[in-house]
Amino acid sequence: MRNPPSSSKATAAASATMTTASPSSSKAGIAGGSKTPCCVKVGLKRGPWTPEEDELLANYIKKEGEGRWRTLPKQAGLLRCGKSCRLRWMNYLRPSVKRGQIAPDEEDLILRLHRLLGNRWSLIAGRIPGRTDNEIKNYWNTHLSKKLISQGIDPRTHKPLNPDHHSAAADADVDNTNKSVAAAVSFKANTRFSNPNPSPPPSDRLVHQGADPSINAMGTLSLRTNNNSHAGVLLGGGGNEEDEDINCCADDVFSSFLNSLINEDPFAVQHQLQQQVLHNGNVSTHAAGAGSDHVPLISMTSASTMTPSTFGWDSAVLMSSAFIQNDHQRVTDQTEQ
């Protein structure tokens, strides 16, 4: 784990020391002369934030709320670009940000999530309350990746660096889990929500983080494939069947699904998906593109034998189910042997 001095360093760096901007700090972030700063406007301050700037930003957001980052600095009386303000707020000033050491259980969770999700820091951070993507990214790069390497594990693939020292079965485990999660993440990534809430919807990116309860509570969502054609997945019974709509809380499904994978319990994943289907009455899929036909009432079992290409969309929880079922079958086979 981390040694005590690092925490004090972190605290110091997070407050006073980093805010004592030396003349050289104005060069921060500009590597060489080729890179263009995000804020080319003359007069905008860069580098470490001062306590005064923090106060201005925090007070303004407390009063006016988040958003409109481009205009915020001017309104708040800050000589910063909006991007810088947003980053400062998100990674440091937000009340929900938890400071201090990463606990062992958090570290374990980061490892598990990274094994499943890769460098999707925001997604990982979304499942660790109070931690920011930047913090987790830093912690990974400075601690965990090195730790894994010292254990003979490739931090990118989570497989042994020396392929002679592991079994094919172990590979299969990792592969199947990764495929499951890749499909689910892809499902999420391709999911665009139609928020029924009339208030300005938060960015879709937040959906990936699972950070916004208003999104978790959404009733309707639509899907868009990578090539911008539209497709729909209906999970659930009642309600209208407008194209592009999905009438169940897919985020909950995803969340439960991910939780199960984190806990390395593929049977629970399968069970949860099946329960979701039973609860909602059916699973149906349909493509909303030209000439598409509805494919009604497919069971999870049949769904698990289908490929995404069957429907013309490139990802789905259904595929995850297939992978999980394969896992189940493999284990069953092994048991019988």
Next chain:
DNA sequence: AAACGGCACAACCGCTCTTCA
């Protein structure tokens, strides 16, 4: 005591995606 290197983390950049006029 000074120099050096590694560590930790805040901050920045380029890019991508979504929204909206």
Next chain:
DNA sequence: TTGAAGAGCGGTTGTGCCGTT
């Protein structure tokens, strides 16, 4: 349909601190 603006993400850099030589 398209382009501009807004927002967010992952990768990278810069800086201060600390331990070692």
